[in-house]
Amino acid sequence: MTRRLAVSLLTAAAFALTLVAGPAQAGSAGNTLTVTANVLGTCTIDSPTLAFGDYDPLLDRDASATITVNCTQGTVYSIALGGTNATRSMSGPNSEVLEFDLYTDVARSTAWENATTVGGTATTIAAGLTAYPHEVYGRIPSGQQVSTGAYNGSVAMTVNF
Numbered sequence: 001m002t003r004r005l006a007v008s009l010l011t012a013a014a015f016a017l018t019l020v021a022g023p024a025q026a027g028s029a030g031n032t033l034t035v036t037a038n039v040l041g042t043c044t045i046d047s048p049t050l051a052f053g054d055y056d057p058l059l060d061r062d063a064s065a066t067i068t069v070n071c072t073q074g075t076v077y078s079i080a081l082g083g084t085n086a087t088r089s090m091s092g093p094n095s096e097v098l099e100f101d102l103y104t105d106v107a108r109s110t111a112w113e114n115a116t117t118v119g120g121t122a123t124t125i126a127a128g129l130t131a132y133p134h135e136v137y138g139r140i141p142s143g144q145q146v147s148t149g150a151y152n153g154s155v156a157m158t159v160n161f
Contacts, residue, residue, distance in 0.1 A: 041075030043122075044129065045159040050138045055098065061140040062108070067157065070129035071122035075161050078119030079134060082156030085111045090153035098144060098151040103137040112136060117160070 050065040071077055081102055089097035102112045112118065118134050 039072065039074075041072055041077075041122075041161050042129070043069055043071040043075055043077050043159045043161045045069050045079065045157055047157075048136075050102075050136065052100070052138065052140055055140050055144075056142075057144055057146075058142055060142045062138065064106075064135050064137045066133045067136055069119075069132045069134065069159050071132065071161065072129055073122050075122045076119070077122065077132075077159055077161040078117035080114055080117045080158045080160065081112050081136070082114050082158070084113045088153075088155065090151035092151035093147045093149035096146045096151075098140060098146050100138055100140045102155065103139070106135070106137055108137055108139055119160075 046068045048065040048067055050063055052061050052063045055061045067079060069077055069079060085101040088101065089099045092098055101108070104110045104112045104116065104118050110116070120132060122130055122132060
Protein backbone atom coordinates (compact mmCIF):
# COMPACT_ATOMS: atom_id res chain seq x y z
CA MET A 1 0.00 0.00 0.00
CA THR A 2 1.40 3.35 -0.82
CA ARG A 3 1.98 6.00 1.70
CA ARG A 4 -0.36 8.37 -0.08
CA LEU A 5 -3.19 5.84 -0.10
CA ALA A 6 -2.65 5.07 3.57
CA VAL A 7 -2.83 8.78 4.51
CA SER A 8 -5.99 9.19 2.45
CA LEU A 9 -7.63 6.22 4.17
CA LEU A 10 -6.67 7.51 7.60
CA THR A 11 -7.99 10.97 6.76
CA ALA A 12 -11.26 9.55 5.49
CA ALA A 13 -11.63 7.37 8.60
CA ALA A 14 -10.98 10.32 10.92
CA PHE A 15 -13.53 12.43 9.05
CA ALA A 16 -16.13 9.64 9.28
CA LEU A 17 -15.58 9.35 13.04
CA THR A 18 -16.17 13.06 13.52
CA LEU A 19 -19.47 12.80 11.65
CA VAL A 20 -20.63 9.88 13.82
CA ALA A 21 -19.43 11.33 17.10
CA GLY A 22 -21.00 14.74 16.50
CA PRO A 23 -19.79 17.99 17.92
CA ALA A 24 -17.87 17.97 21.18
CA GLN A 25 -19.89 18.81 24.30
CA ALA A 26 -18.57 20.57 27.36
CA GLY A 27 -21.04 18.85 29.75
CA SER A 28 -24.73 18.30 30.50
CA ALA A 29 -27.33 19.17 33.16
CA GLY A 30 -30.65 17.59 34.09
CA ASN A 31 -33.84 18.55 35.84
CA THR A 32 -37.51 17.49 35.83
CA LEU A 33 -40.60 18.82 34.13
CA THR A 34 -43.46 19.15 36.60
CA VAL A 35 -46.85 18.22 35.14
CA THR A 36 -50.15 19.01 36.92
CA ALA A 37 -53.87 18.76 36.26
CA ASN A 38 -57.05 19.22 38.23
CA VAL A 39 -59.97 16.89 37.46
CA LEU A 40 -63.21 18.74 38.01
CA GLY A 41 -66.22 17.03 39.48
CA THR A 42 -69.07 17.24 37.03
CA CYS A 43 -72.59 15.85 36.88
CA THR A 44 -75.56 15.86 34.54
CA ILE A 45 -79.15 14.85 35.27
CA ASP A 46 -81.60 13.22 32.87
CA SER A 47 -85.21 14.23 32.28
CA PRO A 48 -87.49 11.25 33.05
CA THR A 49 -91.28 11.14 32.88
CA LEU A 50 -93.38 10.20 35.90
CA ALA A 51 -96.44 8.72 34.19
CA PHE A 52 -99.36 8.11 36.54
CA GLY A 53 -101.67 6.70 33.88
CA ASP A 54 -105.40 6.70 34.58
CA TYR A 55 -106.65 8.30 37.81
CA ASP A 56 -109.76 7.13 39.66
CA PRO A 57 -110.80 9.76 42.25
CA LEU A 58 -111.80 6.93 44.64
CA LEU A 59 -108.21 5.56 44.88
CA ASP A 60 -104.70 6.83 45.41
CA ARG A 61 -102.72 6.52 42.18
CA ASP A 62 -99.02 5.62 42.58
CA ALA A 63 -96.18 5.71 40.05
CA SER A 64 -92.40 5.84 40.05
CA ALA A 65 -89.63 6.98 37.73
CA THR A 66 -85.85 6.74 37.69
CA ILE A 67 -83.82 9.93 37.87
CA THR A 68 -80.33 9.22 36.59
CA VAL A 69 -77.37 11.38 37.54
CA ASN A 70 -74.11 11.00 35.60
CA CYS A 71 -70.97 12.09 37.48
CA THR A 72 -67.22 11.83 37.35
CA GLN A 73 -65.64 9.50 39.91
CA GLY A 74 -65.26 11.03 43.38
CA THR A 75 -67.91 13.71 42.88
CA VAL A 76 -70.23 14.25 45.83
CA TYR A 77 -73.70 15.17 44.56
CA SER A 78 -77.27 15.74 45.72
CA ILE A 79 -80.58 15.94 43.85
CA ALA A 80 -83.22 18.50 44.80
CA LEU A 81 -86.75 18.58 43.39
CA GLY A 82 -88.46 21.96 43.25
CA GLY A 83 -91.58 22.79 45.18
CA THR A 84 -93.25 21.06 48.11
CA ASN A 85 -95.92 18.40 48.31
CA ALA A 86 -98.31 21.13 49.48
CA THR A 87 -98.00 22.94 46.12
CA ARG A 88 -97.33 20.35 43.39
CA SER A 89 -100.00 20.03 40.74
CA MET A 90 -100.67 19.30 37.09
CA SER A 91 -102.86 21.51 34.90
CA GLY A 92 -105.81 20.15 33.00
CA PRO A 93 -109.07 21.09 31.28
CA ASN A 94 -110.94 24.22 32.40
CA SER A 95 -107.80 25.42 34.27
CA GLU A 96 -108.33 22.69 36.86
CA VAL A 97 -105.41 21.22 38.79
CA LEU A 98 -104.66 17.68 39.88
CA GLU A 99 -102.42 17.60 42.94
CA PHE A 100 -99.65 15.04 43.41
CA ASP A 101 -96.88 14.29 45.90
CA LEU A 102 -93.27 13.08 45.48
CA TYR A 103 -91.35 10.82 47.85
CA THR A 104 -87.85 9.41 48.31
CA ASP A 105 -89.05 5.96 49.38
CA VAL A 106 -91.42 3.28 48.09
CA ALA A 107 -93.48 3.47 51.31
CA ARG A 108 -94.12 7.12 50.44
CA SER A 109 -93.30 8.22 53.97
CA THR A 110 -90.53 10.78 53.23
CA ALA A 111 -91.53 13.72 51.05
CA TRP A 112 -88.98 14.73 48.40
CA GLU A 113 -89.17 18.50 48.58
CA ASN A 114 -86.89 21.33 47.53
CA ALA A 115 -85.10 21.24 50.90
CA THR A 116 -84.88 17.41 50.93
CA THR A 117 -82.07 16.02 48.83
CA VAL A 118 -81.03 12.55 47.78
CA GLY A 119 -77.51 11.84 46.59
CA GLY A 120 -74.21 10.20 47.20
CA THR A 121 -70.61 10.00 46.03
CA ALA A 122 -69.70 8.79 42.56
CA THR A 123 -67.40 5.84 43.27
CA THR A 124 -67.53 3.56 40.24
CA ILE A 125 -64.49 3.70 38.01
CA ALA A 126 -65.52 4.07 34.38
CA ALA A 127 -64.46 5.96 31.32
CA GLY A 128 -66.13 9.36 31.30
CA LEU A 129 -69.20 9.75 33.49
CA THR A 130 -70.89 6.99 35.48
CA ALA A 131 -74.67 6.72 35.88
CA TYR A 132 -76.29 6.67 39.32
CA PRO A 133 -80.04 5.93 39.33
CA HIS A 134 -82.41 7.28 42.00
CA GLU A 135 -86.09 6.38 42.18
CA VAL A 136 -88.72 9.05 42.72
CA TYR A 137 -92.07 7.79 43.98
CA GLY A 138 -95.22 9.73 43.18
CA ARG A 139 -98.79 9.65 44.42
CA ILE A 140 -101.97 11.37 43.30
CA PRO A 141 -104.11 11.33 46.46
CA SER A 142 -107.67 10.07 46.14
CA GLY A 143 -110.67 12.33 46.59
CA GLN A 144 -109.83 15.01 44.02
CA GLN A 145 -112.89 16.02 42.05
CA VAL A 146 -111.65 17.23 38.68
CA SER A 147 -112.88 17.11 35.09
CA THR A 148 -111.95 14.25 32.78
CA GLY A 149 -109.09 14.84 30.38
CA ALA A 150 -105.31 15.02 30.20
CA TYR A 151 -103.31 16.69 32.97
CA ASN A 152 -99.61 17.52 32.87
CA GLY A 153 -96.99 19.53 34.64
CA SER A 154 -93.32 19.61 35.54
CA VAL A 155 -91.02 19.76 38.54
CA ALA A 156 -87.62 21.42 38.43
CA MET A 157 -84.75 19.01 39.19
CA THR A 158 -81.30 20.20 40.26
CA VAL A 159 -78.15 18.17 40.79
CA ASN A 160 -75.71 19.98 43.06
CA PHE A 161 -72.06 18.92 43.08
